[in-house]
Amino acid sequence: MGCENTLRCVHCGFPLKSLYIQYSPGNIRLMKCERCKKVADEYIECENMILVIDLILHKEKVYRHLFYNMFTRETLNFEVWLWKLAFSFLILDTYKIFVLSRIEDGLKSSMSFASLISCYAKLLMDVGFGNLMFLMMLFLGIRVLTRASVGTTSFKDALLAILVSSYFKIFLLSTMIWEFPSSVLYINDIVVLSSNTVALKVITESSMPRCLAVCLSAYAVKFLVMEMLNGALLIFGGIDWA
Ligand SMILES: [Zn+2]
Structure with missing residues (x-):
C-alpha cells in the first residue's frame, strides 16, 4: 500500500x-x-x-515490510481490500459489543423476537455511529500528523494501515469457544490500540507520542459516543436489552 x-x-x-x-x-x-x-x-x-x-511484538520494521514492500498498490487490489477489511472490522466490533453486553448485562437467551430485533438495531446503531466518529477523529488526526511530517500520506493508506494492524481483533472469535471475563476484551483493545499506533507511525513517519495521541483520541471519542448513545437510548426508554 x-x-x-x-x-x-x-x-x-x-x-x-x-x-x-x-x-x-x-x-x-x-x-x-x-x-x-x-x-x-x-x-x-x-x-x-x-x-x-x-x-x-509490534516491531516497526515488520510493519514497514507489510505496508511498503509486501502489499503494494501493484500487488493488491487496494479498494477491494479496503472494503473487505473495513467490513470485517465492523463485524468484529459488533461482535465485541454483543459479547460485552452478554457478559455485563447477562443477555437472556429466551428473548422475544421483538426485543431481539431492537437489541440488534441498537447494536448496529452503536457500532455505526461509534465508528463514524472514530473515522472522523482519525481523519482529523492524520491531517494534523501529515502536515507536520515529510511524507505525503493519503488518508486511505493510513486507514488501510489501521485496519490491517487491528488484526488482533480476530482473537474475539475465540470467545465463541471459551468464556472470558470482560477485562480480557479490554486488554485486547489495548493491544489493538498499540498496534494501530505503530502502524500509524510507520505510514505517516511521525513521532510515536503524536500517533498515540491520534489513536487514543479516536478510540476515546468512539467510546464516549457509544456510551452516550447507550445512555440516551435507556433514558428515552424505547429500546432495552431485557
Ligand atoms: Zn535503511
Whole structure:
C-alpha cells in the first residue's frame, strides 16, 4: 500500500528502487540500504512465522515490510481490500459489543423476537455511529500528523494501515469457544490500540507520542459516543436489552 509506490528499507524507511537482485529462480541477493547500510528487507527470506511473531511484538520494521514492500498498490487490489477489511472490522466490533453486553448485562437467551430485533438495531446503531466518529477523529488526526511530517500520506493508506494492524481483533472469535471475563476484551483493545499506533507511525513517519495521541483520541471519542448513545437510548426508554 506504499503511499508513493516505492519500496523502503525496513530499518530506516529510506526509499529504494529494488530490494533484491535475482540471478536465477530461487537465487537472490538482498540489497543493502544506502542510508543505514543494513540489509534493506530481510523478511523477504524469512519464514511467515517470524513475520507473525515480529508483528505480535509490534516491531516497526515488520510493519514497514507489510505496508511498503509486501502489499503494494501493484500487488493488491487496494479498494477491494479496503472494503473487505473495513467490513470485517465492523463485524468484529459488533461482535465485541454483543459479547460485552452478554457478559455485563447477562443477555437472556429466551428473548422475544421483538426485543431481539431492537437489541440488534441498537447494536448496529452503536457500532455505526461509534465508528463514524472514530473515522472522523482519525481523519482529523492524520491531517494534523501529515502536515507536520515529510511524507505525503493519503488518508486511505493510513486507514488501510489501521485496519490491517487491528488484526488482533480476530482473537474475539475465540470467545465463541471459551468464556472470558470482560477485562480480557479490554486488554485486547489495548493491544489493538498499540498496534494501530505503530502502524500509524510507520505510514505517516511521525513521532510515536503524536500517533498515540491520534489513536487514543479516536478510540476515546468512539467510546464516549457509544456510551452516550447507550445512555440516551435507556433514558428515552424505547429500546432495552431485557
Ligand atoms: Zn535503511
